[in-house]
Amino acid sequence: MKRLICLVLTLILLTGCGKTAPEQPEEENLIVVGISQVGAESDWRVANSESMKSVFTESRGYRMLFEDARQIQENQIIAVRRFIQQRVDYIVLMPLSETGWDSVLQEARDAGIPVILVDRMVDVEDDSLYAAHVGSDFYAQGRKAVTWIEREYCMRAGAVNIVHIQGTPGSTAQLGRTGALEEGLAAHENWNLLAQLDGDFTQAKTYEVMCRYLDELPPEQEIDVVYCENDNEAFGAIEALEKRGYRCGRDVNVICFDATRNALKLCMEGKIALAVECNPLLGPLVDDTIQSIEKGFTPQKHHYIEEQQFTSRNLTQEIIDGREY
Ligand code: GZL
Ligand code: ZN
Numbered sequence: 248m249k250r251l252i253c254l255v256l257t258l259i260l261l262t263g264c265g266k267t268a269p270e271q272p273e274e275e276n277l278i279v280v281g282i283s284q285v286g287a288e289s290d291w292r293v294a295n296s297e298s299m300k301s302v303f304t305e306s307r308g309y310r311m312l313f314e315d316a317r318q319i320q321e322n323q324i325i326a327v328r329r330f331i332q333q334r335v336d337y338i339v340l341m342p343l344s345e346t347g348w349d350s351v352l353q354e355a356r357d358a359g360i361p362v363i364l365v366d367r368m369v370d371v372e373d374d375s376l377y378a379a380h381v382g383s384d385f386y387a388q389g390r391k392a393v394t395w396i397e398r399e400y401c402m403r404a405g406a407v408n409i410v411h412i413q414g415t416p417g418s419t420a421q422l423g424r425t426g427a428l429e430e431g432l433a434a435h436e437n438w439n440l441l442a443q444l445d446g447d448f449t450q451a452k453t454y455e456v457m458c459r460y461l462d463e464l465p466p467e468q469e470i471d472v473v474y475c476e477n478d479n480e481a482f483g484a485i486e487a488l489e490k491r492g493y494r495c496g497r498d499v500n501v502i503c504f505d506a507t508r509n510a511l512k513l514c515m516e517g518k519i520a521l522a523v524e525c526n527p528l529l530g531p532l533v534d535d536t537i538q539s540i541e542k543g544f545t546p547q548k549h550h551y552i553e554e555q556q557f558t559s560r561n562l563t564q565e566i567i568d569g570r571e572y
Contacts, residue, residue, distance in 0.1 A: 280309055363380075512567060516559075521558050
């Protein structure tokens with residue numbers, strides 16, 4: 248009898264069938280993804296990072312290395328080189344600005360590591376330097392805002408006075424949203440560009456430049472539209488305008504891009520006239536792209552995510568409550 252018990256115990260030990268091994272993929276089976284993120288400059292950026300962290304988890308078969316560049320491109324280049332040394336399986340890059348990427352992307356390609364661009368684009372000689380791009384069409388977003396201005400001021404014979412607050416210079420979001428407005432200015436001789444200020448996509452920088460601008464503005468000069476290239480710039484502009492007695496939504500129309508929850512609240516209050524959506528939830532699209540490459544497919548080069556726009560007329564509390572960001 249004792250021999251039988253020993254035999255059974257030995258069998259259990261050898262096969263481990265006495266316990267259920269947790270369903271954790273072995274370390275070497277995980278897909279290692281190196282992510283270089285711009286920073287945490289805006290509500291949009293925070294939501295974008297959350298979206299990445301929600302998909303690249305061990306339970307979903309990934310090991311994620313996440314580097315925040317604090318809005319300095321050199322930090323992104325250092326991070327990409329580190330990922331190459333660590334021999335990651337994929338590099339996910341949210342490029343701060345469009346230029347300056349050719350050599351480091353060449354190094355990634357030489358190392359056989361596919362690069363997936365997220366959100367903004369890079370301006371490179373050879374677009375085989377990246378496997379795919381997942382993001383937004385920023386020019387189309389700008390067109391939505393310009394169309395809104397056209398409709399809002401179509402009966403205005405006199406000047407439509409516009410203050411333009413730009414995003415991070417040279418970023419695809421800034422280039423696309425600026426391009427659409429500058430086309431609108433060229434098409435409407437009564438549209439008057441009062442100033443082009445750099446808000447760098449942050450609330451603090453915009454508050455600073457807008458205060459300085461308003462201090463120097465002749466008191467009789469009207470402002471009709473403040474075209475902010477993201478929500479956080481709109482928050483800074485509204486703070487500066489209200490400090491000087493402007494009633495946003497009555498004396499002046501503030502337009503912005505991203506349509507994060509805080510902007511939609513101001514939009515429903517009537518302080519923001521138009522919020523053009525820019526969807527940060529790009530994690531699942533990047534996951535799909537990696538999975539298709541893992542299966543041997545060539546992913547589509549560009550995948551633009553669907554987006555809408557909001558005014559106080561089409562917004563409800565349940566729409567705001569139902570938003571993920
Ligand atoms: C747009 C993204 C921009 C957002 C800003 O996709 O690149 O950068 O509009 C963010 O909020 O800072
Ligand atoms: Zn392209």
